[in-house]
Amino acid sequence: MIDFKLDPKSGVPFYRQIIDQIRYGIASGNFKVGEQLPTVRALAVDLKVNLNTVSKAYKELEIQNIIETQQGTGTFIGDIKLMIPETERRNKLEGIVNEFLTIASSYGFSKIELIEELNKRNGGSNEKSNK
Amino acid sequence: MIDFKLDPKSGVPFYRQIIDQIRYGIASGNFKVGEQLPTVRALAVDLKVNLNTVSKAYKELEIQNIIETQQGTGTFIGDIKLMIPETERRNKLEGIVNEFLTIASSYGFSKIELIEELNKRNGGSNEKSNK
DNA sequence: TCTATTGTATTAGTTATATAGTACACTATT
DNA sequence: AATAGTGTACTATATAACTAATACAATAGA
Numbered sequence: 266m267i268d269f270k271l272d273p274k275s276g277v278p279f280y281r282q283i284i285d286q287i288r289y290g291i292a293s294g295n296f297k298v299g300e301q302l303p304t305v306r307a308l309a310v311d312l313k314v315n316l317n318t319v320s321k322a323y324k325e326l327e328i329q330n331i332i333e334t335q336q337g338t339g340t341f342i343g344d345i346k347l348m349i350p351e352t353e354r355r356n357k358l359e360g361i362v363n364e365f366l367t368i369a370s371s372y373g374f375s376k377i378e379l380i381e382e383l384n385k386r387n388g389g390s391n392e393k394s395n396k
Numbered sequence: 397m398i399d400f401k402l403d404p405k406s407g408v409p410f411y412r413q414i415i416d417q418i419r420y421g422i423a424s425g426n427f428k429v430g431e432q433l434p435t436v437r438a439l440a441v442d443l444k445v446n447l448n449t450v451s452k453a454y455k456e457l458e459i460q461n462i463i464e465t466q467q468g469t470g471t472f473i474g475d476i477k478l479m480i481p482e483t484e485r486r487n488k489l490e491g492i493v494n495e496f497l498t499i500a501s502s503y504g505f506s507k508i509e510l511i512e513e514l515n516k517r518n519g520g521s522n523e524k525s526n527k
Numbered sequence: 528t529c530t531a532t533t534g535t536a537t538t539a540g541t542t543a544t545a546t547a548g549t550a551c552a553c554t555a556t557t
Numbered sequence: 558a559a560t561a562g563t564g565t566a567c568t569a570t571a572t573a574a575c576t577a578a579t580a581c582a583a584t585a586g587a
Binding site: 465466469 | 534
C-alpha cells in the first residue's frame with residue numbers, strides 16, 4: 266500500500282502526482298497485480314481533493330493500460346506484461362526510445378555516451394528479467 | 397538553412413514547434429556554430445505568426461544555452477559543447493537518462509531491453525564522436 | 528547623430544488546463 | 558427491489574498557457 270502525498274507547491278498538477286505515485290509504486294513493487302487501489306472517494310478524502318481529480322488520474326492510467334476500472338466494483342492494478350500484447354509492447358519500447366534519442370541528440374549526446382550512462386546504473390527499479 | 401514549417405492542427409504550440417525544429421536542425425548538422433538564425437520578424441512573417449511567438453522560442457533556446465541573442469544584432473547558433481561546462485553536461489546527461497529509466501521501468505522494460513533497443517539504431521542523428 | 532535593423536517589454540484577449548460541485552449509472556449484496 | 562458501495566458525466570470556475578498588438582531599447586552603419 267502506498268502512502269499518497271500531494272505537494273501543492275510543486276507546480277505539478279494533483280492528478281499527475283497521483284499518476285506518478287501509482288506508476289512508481291508499481292515499478293518499485295509496492296503494488297501487486299490484481300490489488301485493488303483506493304476508491305476514488307477514499308483517496309479523494311485522504312488527499313483532500315475532489316473525487317474527479319482522482320478519477321482523472323485513474324482514467325489516464327487505464328488508457329495507459331496500467332490499471333483496470335470496473336464501474337460499481339473498483340479499480341485494480343493490471344498486469345502490464347499480460348495486458349499489453351507483445352507487438353504493442355514493442356511499439357511502446359520503440360516509441361520511448363525514439364523520444365529519448367531525439368532529446369538526447371538535441372543536446373549533443375552520442376549513443377555511446379547514453380549507453381555508457383545506462384550501464385552505470387545498477388539495479389534500477391526492477392532488474393528482474395520478468396516472465 | 398532550415399525550411400521552417402508550422403502545423404496548426406498538431407496541438408503543439410507554435411513556439412515549441414519552432415524550438416524543436418531548431419534543435420533538430422542543430423542536432424542533424426543543418427545549422428553550423430555561429431550561424432545567424434532568421435530575425436524574429438523575418439521568421440514571424442515567414443510563419444505568419446506574431447514576432448513574440450518567435451521571440452519566445454528564441455528566449456527558451458537561449459536559456460537552454462543552445463543559441464545566443466544580442467539585442468540590435470541578431471540571434472546565433474552557439475557551440476553547445478563549448479558553452480556548457482563539462483559538469484553541467486554530465487548533470488544533463490544523468491537527468492535525461494534518469495527520466496528515461498523512470499518512464500521505461502514504469503512500463504516494465506528492463507535495462508537490458510532498453511540497451512538492446514538502443515543498439516539497434518544505427519547512425520541516429522549524430523554519430524560523430526565530436527570534438 | 529540619424530536611421531534602419533535587431534531583440535525586448537508591456538498589455539490584452541482567447542483558449543486550454545486543473546479542480547471542484549453535483550447528479551447520474553453500474554455492481555454486488557441483502 | 559432496496560441499498561450501499563463503486564466509477565462516470567456534466568457543469569462551472571479559477572488559473573495558466575498561448576498568441577498577438579503595440580511600444581520600447583540596443584546595435585550597426587551611413
